[in-house]
Amino acid sequence: MDFNVKVWRQRNAKAKGHFETYHIEDIESDASFLEMLDILNEKLIREGVDPISFDHDCREGICGACSLYIDGRAHGPDDHVTTCQLFMRHFKDGATITVEPWRSSAFPVIKDLVVDRRAYDKILQAGGFISVRTGAAQDANTILIGHDTAEESMDAAACIGCGACVATCKNGSAMLFVAARVSSLALLPQGRIEAAKRARSMVKKMDELGFGNCTNTRACELECPKGISVSHIARLNREYLKAKFSE
Amino acid sequence: MADKLISKIPDGPLSEKWTKRKSEIHLVSPNNKRKLEIIVVGTGLGGASAAASLGELGYNVKVFCISDSPRRAHSIAAQGGINAAKNYQNDNDSIYRLFYDTIKGGDYRAREANVYRLAEVSAAIIDQCVAQGIPFAREYGGYLANRSFGGVQVSRTFYARGQTGQQLLLGAYASLNKEIAAGTVKSYPRHEMLDLVIINGEAKGIIARNLVTGQIERFGAHAVVIATGGYGNTYFLSTNAMNSNGSAAMQCWRKGAYFANPCFAQIHPTCIPVHGDQQCKLTLMSESLRNDGRIWVPKKLEDVEKLRKHEIKASQIPEEDRDYYLERRYPAFGNLVPRDVASRAAKERCDAGFGVNETGKAVFLDFSEAINRLGHQKVAERYGNLFEMYEKITASSPWEEPMMIYPAIHYTMGGIWVDYDLQTTIPGLYAIGEANFSDHGGNRLGASALMQGLADGYFVLPVTIGDYLSKKFAEPKTDINAPEFAIAEKAVQARIDRLFSIKGKETVDSIHKELGHIMWEYVGMARDEEGLKTAIKKIKELRERFYKDVRVPGSQFEFNQELEKALRLEDFFDIGELMAYDALNRKESCGGHFRVESQTEEGEAKRDDKNFMYVAAWEYKGEGVEPELHKEDLKYEFIEVKTRNYKD
Numbered sequence: 040m041d042f043n044v045k046v047w048r049q050r051n052a053k054a055k056g057h058f059e060t061y062h063i064e065d066i067e068s069d070a071s072f073l074e075m076l077d078i079l080n081e082k083l084i085r086e087g088v089d090p091i092s093f094d095h096d097c098r099e100g101i102c103g104a105c106s107l108y109i110d111g112r113a114h115g116p117d118d119h120v121t122t123c124q125l126f127m128r129h130f131k132d133g134a135t136i137t138v139e140p141w142r143s144s145a146f147p148v149i150k151d152l153v154v155d156r157r158a159y160d161k162i163l164q165a166g167g168f169i170s171v172r173t174g175a176a177q178d179a180n181t182i183l184i185g186h187d188t189a190e191e192s193m194d195a196a197a198c199i200g201c202g203a204c205v206a207t208c209k210n211g212s213a214m215l216f217v218a219a220r221v222s223s224l225a226l227l228p229q230g231r232i233e234a235a236k237r238a239r240s241m242v243k244k245m246d247e248l249g250f251g252n253c254t255n256t257r258a259c260e261l262e263c264p265k266g267i268s269v270s271h272i273a274r275l276n277r278e279y280l281k282a283k284f285s286e
Numbered sequence: 287m288a289d290k291l292i293s294k295i296p297d298g299p300l301s302e303k304w305t306k307r308k309s310e311i312h313l314v315s316p317n318n319k320r321k322l323e324i325i326v327v328g329t330g331l332g333g334a335s336a337a338a339s340l341g342e343l344g345y346n347v348k349v350f351c352i353s354d355s356p357r358r359a360h361s362i363a364a365q366g367g368i369n370a371a372k373n374y375q376n377d378n379d380s381i382y383r384l385f386y387d388t389i390k391g392g393d394y395r396a397r398e399a400n401v402y403r404l405a406e407v408s409a410a411i412i413d414q415c416v417a418q419g420i421p422f423a424r425e426y427g428g429y430l431a432n433r434s435f436g437g438v439q440v441s442r443t444f445y446a447r448g449q450t451g452q453q454l455l456l457g458a459y460a461s462l463n464k465e466i467a468a469g470t471v472k473s474y475p476r477h478e479m480l481d482l483v484i485i486n487g488e489a490k491g492i493i494a495r496n497l498v499t500g501q502i503e504r505f506g507a508h509a510v511v512i513a514t515g516g517y518g519n520t521y522f523l524s525t526n527a528m529n530s531n532g533s534a535a536m537q538c539w540r541k542g543a544y545f546a547n548p549c550f551a552q553i554h555p556t557c558i559p560v561h562g563d564q565q566c567k568l569t570l571m572s573e574s575l576r577n578d579g580r581i582w583v584p585k586k587l588e589d590v591e592k593l594r595k596h597e598i599k600a601s602q603i604p605e606e607d608r609d610y611y612l613e614r615r616y617p618a619f620g621n622l623v624p625r626d627v628a629s630r631a632a633k634e635r636c637d638a639g640f641g642v643n644e645t646g647k648a649v650f651l652d653f654s655e656a657i658n659r660l661g662h663q664k665v666a667e668r669y670g671n672l673f674e675m676y677e678k679i680t681a682s683s684p685w686e687e688p689m690m691i692y693p694a695i696h697y698t699m700g701g702i703w704v705d706y707d708l709q710t711t712i713p714g715l716y717a718i719g720e721a722n723f724s725d726h727g728g729n730r731l732g733a734s735a736l737m738q739g740l741a742d743g744y745f746v747l748p749v750t751i752g753d754y755l756s757k758k759f760a761e762p763k764t765d766i767n768a769p770e771f772a773i774a775e776k777a778v779q780a781r782i783d784r785l786f787s788i789k790g791k792e793t794v795d796s797i798h799k800e801l802g803h804i805m806w807e808y809v810g811m812a813r814d815e816e817g818l819k820t821a822i823k824k825i826k827e828l829r830e831r832f833y834k835d836v837r838v839p840g841s842q843f844e845f846n847q848e849l850e851k852a853l854r855l856e857d858f859f860d861i862g863e864l865m866a867y868d869a870l871n872r873k874e875s876c877g878g879h880f881r882v883e884s885q886t887e888e889g890e891a892k893r894d895d896k897n898f899m900y901v902a903a904w905e906y907k908g909e910g911v912e913p914e915l916h917k918e919d920l921k922y923e924f925i926e927v928k929t930r931n932y933k934d
Contacts, residue, residue, distance in 0.1 A: 050844070051845070067564055069561045070561075074565060074566055074567075078564055084793045085791065089839055092845055096353060098527070099569055102362050102527060104354070117678075126681075155354070155498075160463070163463045164466050168461060168463050168464040171417075173418050174342070176410075176417035177413065179412045179416040186426045189424040193446055196420075196421050197447075197452075200355065200357055223419070224419045229417055
């Protein structure tokens with residue numbers, strides 16, 4: 040398959056960016072999108088052009104590193120996958136493919152398609168944990184947890200922290216990301232006790248870091264590679280309100 | 287220098303060794319802990335759990351990772367589960383049995399005392415992880431659920447769907463975040479260690495490159511912990527993440543730390559087969575699939591031909607024409623034999639011409655029987671996300687047709703040599719998790735990597751490092767202006783300058799691919815003397831070509847992924863050579879290491895306990911120079927060493 044790849048190039052955080060279009064040929068339809076970029080980069084290096092920088096690591100859809108905005112969609116045209124699990128068979132032969140980094144003021148560009156997502160770490164550092172030392176805990180079966188509760192908590196815990204929800208949201212809100220963590224812990228007895236406090240401090244940090252507000256468009260849910268439901272945002276809101284009332 | 291290999295295994299009965307060692311170790315008072323600095327390199331299960339635990343203890347911790355966040359470390363990709371001797375299923379499991387399975391699974395090349403300790407602390411890992419709010423799979427009654435894994439006959443594996451590594455890492459990462467918030471840990475993402483700094487024979491810091499600015503930076507401490515995982519990417523194609531590398535371990539090796547059993551690399555039997563030469567990464571399908579999936583190839587070569595030509599589908603081949611070769615060869619364990627055994631059996635069938643895809647390098651993993659037995663919903667709950675993942679990649683549904691799988695490099699049992707305290711041959715330098723060699727011998731059992739990473743990080747290192755640091759609290763902070771730092775930094779700068787100065791025509795990846803071909807061909811699933819000598823020669827030639835022909839674009843002081851890869855490839859040359867030397871020396875077949883010259887008439891691996899029951903610890907002697915071998919004899923005091931048998 041042959042493609043024209045229109046890529047955002049930006050030397051560093053301060054430089055002005057622009058699009059460049061590269062032509063590439065003989066790509067196997069079974070190749071992944073990132074393998075296509077690898078091949079393009081091989082070609083660029085041989086031609087003396089600076090290769091395209093992009094974040095990637097596990098290439099199994101779980102580490103959350105890859106973060107490309109392809110043809111106007113976070114992680115590209117396939118549903119509920121990360122960029123690394125997107126395959127070239129989803130594109131038409133000869134197509135022009137536009138590739139951009141996540142666009143959000145909270146995720147500044149480092150170079151080309153690589154952005155700085157440390158804001159996510161900072162939100163989690165504001166309370167996305169159980170605050171006690173857990174190294175000498177009681178036997179794990181002492182506290183029973185229902186099968187369905189554990190499954191629901193796991194649904195939320197599946198978040199890979201890629202940032203697609205923020206990149207998709209017209210407000211650049213990190214609500215789905217925050218909600219996934221708050222909800223996963225709030226559902227379990229171990230995390231229940233600090234749930235309201237956790238919701239309040241993580242939302243406060245999210246606001247401080249320049250993420251926008253949630254206006255319930257549900258776009259995040261559609262583009263989340265792990266299909267995390269906006270119902271977790273509802274649970275976050277409940278916890279947040281509880282925290283407000285207890286103040 | 288063999289006296290460096292003092293394993294420090296405590297005396298006394300096996301079950302009391304760890305308790306004894308813990309009681310001997312001096313404590314450091316809280317006010318002194320604050321003055322002590324520890325560097326942890328790597329944030330996978332080992333690094334994140336260690337940094338968090340050391341922070342909880344009150345030490346001053348600096349933690350480094352190459353990713354944009356600690357959460358991206360490759361532990362995140364572990365799918366199947368984590369072992370623990372809880373005996374929740376009441377199936378006669380015990381600490382002893384987990385210990386025994388691990389020693390046996392490792393083909394009697396791991397230390398008894400280390401492995402026993404691993405089994406001993408395993409139960410507490412589950413308690414800790416549950417207390418962190420990790421949503422493990424549960425039974426309807428609210429108890430934790432278990433599944434079985436290869437090489438064992440009990441059900442002791444805890445799991446969170448097919449994302450157990452992710453959940454455990456997020457638990458450790460959350461604990462780490464708690465400590466970062468508390469100010470005991472400082473996190474340095476997008477920083478890559480490029481050298482170890484030694485002062486007066488002790489590890490005192492690292493040189494790291496800030497991957498965003500390209501600046502070379504110095505960091506000092508009272509002790510350094512290496513938790514940077516394994517070196518499977520030496521083969522270019524592996525199930526490791528693209529950025530996983532063995533560089534930190536090699537830097538320590540070149541600075542004098544011994545490297546143990548490098549030839550023990552694990553080839554995982556259930557990976558998605560290679561689709562073409564544009565590929566750069568192999569995808570693992572969890573071993574847990576072998577719980578319910580049955581592995582087979584056709585009995586008749588004409589069926590194989592038709593499959594390759596797409597004239598028939600696997601599901602059309604009748605039951606009596608299928609060869610469930612693992613069940614046939616190993617009736618007692620069937621599809622749940624250990625990984626090395628399953629991998630070699632797949633290779634044997636494919637070499638005999640029964641490979642089921644166009645490349646001839648694939649076998650079937652079939653769920654039809656399980657779907658009939660358990661029903662769609664139960665199978666979906668156990669393996670749903672793995673089925674989806676497989677379908678996304680291959681565009682074929684495991685609900686309708688069997689999966690195709692083939693072995694691939696997955697894990698490295700070898701690593702930096704450590705004593706019982708996880709200290710390397712360099713005082714003040716520790717290695718944990720996959721980066722060390724200590725617990726898995728010649729072959730690792732499934733769901734034991736997560737167990738070891740967390741055992742080391744949560745329960746072992748935070749205690750044992752105290753023994754060293756209790757003698758150091760009076761020492762001032764390490765001065766990063768010391769000449770040793772300047773010399774190390776200069777050497778790193780020279781390395782980088784050299785790479786940019788070559789200005790050749792070859793890309794880093796294309797040379798790395800060649801290294802991978804050499805490794806897979808000669809240091810892969812079957813090794814012989816001639817091939818290994820060829821590998822050493824070819825790696826040497828390839829390294830020379832690299833220094834003549836490689837092109838590293840861009841400059842140092844920017845985000846430069848090609849430079850990162852070039853620096854790592856330099857280290858992969860060293861590892862590749864080291865693996866070949868070790869494989870050449872070990873003239874026995876053992877665990878993941880299969881020497882063609884050492885096999886039974888039936889083609890099974892033939893171990894040589896008389897001559898090779900030792901840990902091969904290698905000392906660096908210079909670039910391209912044969913390393914020096916030191917031996918740590920393995921003594922089995924508490925179990926009887928047997929031939930590994932999964933047949934009956």
